[in-house]
Amino acid sequence: MPTPLISALELDQLRSRGTPDVVTFDCSFDLADPAAGREAYHQGHLPGAYYLHLDNELSGPKTGVNGRHPLPDPELFAARLRALGVNNGSLVVAYDAQGGMYAARLWWLMRWIGHAAVTVLDGGKNAWVAAGLPLERGATPEPDPDADTGGDLSRKAALAHTVDAEALVANIAAPSMLVVDARAADRFRGENETIDPVGGHIPGAVNRFFKDNLTPDGRFKPAETLRSEFGQVFAGKAAAETVMQCGSGVTACHNLLALEVAGLSGAALYPGSWSEWCADPKRPVATGN
Helix, strand or coil: CCCCEECHHHHHHHHHCCCCCEEEEECCCCCCCCCHHHHHHHHCECCCCEECCCCCCCCCCCCCCCCCCCCCCHHHHHHHHHHCCCCCCCEEEEECCCCCCCHHHHHHHHHHCCCCCEEEECCHHHHHHHCCCCCECCCCCCCCHHHCCCCCCCCCCCCCCECCHHHHHHHHHCCCCEEEECCCHHHHHCCCCCCCCCCCECCCCEECCHHHHECCCCCECCHHHHHHHHHHHHCCCCHHHEEEECCCCCHHHHHHHHHHHCCCCCCEECCCHHHHHCCCCCCCCECCC
16 A cells, blocks of 8 residues: 655656556645635646645535535545546545645545545655756636546545534543644634634544644655654553544545554544634633633
């Protein structure tokens, strides 16, 4: 099976050898400007890459109480990927221009529907360009749905696991899971909250800002460094005893990807995250550290 990360040169070698069934997706996005990611994709993307939109394809419908980026319907998600030619034997490569912030969401979703052959381009589009590799403009033409050229991707047993709000409410009274919040430290403390209507965090949670997984050039830190840093956050807990969350279930996937790089498998995702949690005024809120 593939490693969680692939370098620009490794991906270019796969392409140069004509390795069959590699499907690449650009997941670039901007929370403040939802159209910006697709526009940047049209300006320049990895050859043959398709674009997947965080709101429209990597998330499901919002109800007002299920968070800002609820999980998509797994069957509809798989169907969209089949339409883009993804097979059960495909290697799916995800990338963005934001340090893996959104590519990690696709990586996690693929594992959620049971597809293990998925990897993230380490350093993303910036690393590809820095390696002197070419970009294409415009959009990659999608397979003709009338020509039966789609893939055969099917949903299988999940390789990624979730925890819901009810379980985390119960966990406050009888802690067994460590909740790790991927947001910036000020938002974790309840300061400078500009996205969600309530500031703060889930009582008992600890903070691990997802950007701390990266080196200054936007690549992931070495496995041993990540293992040591998460070990300090976990304070004796095993990865399987932890739950990753963030504002809306997106950057928590970045921490889950970093854990996989570190060889610390088994952590769960709280998909609704803070945006779902704070939508119910009956759920308790903590502030500060």
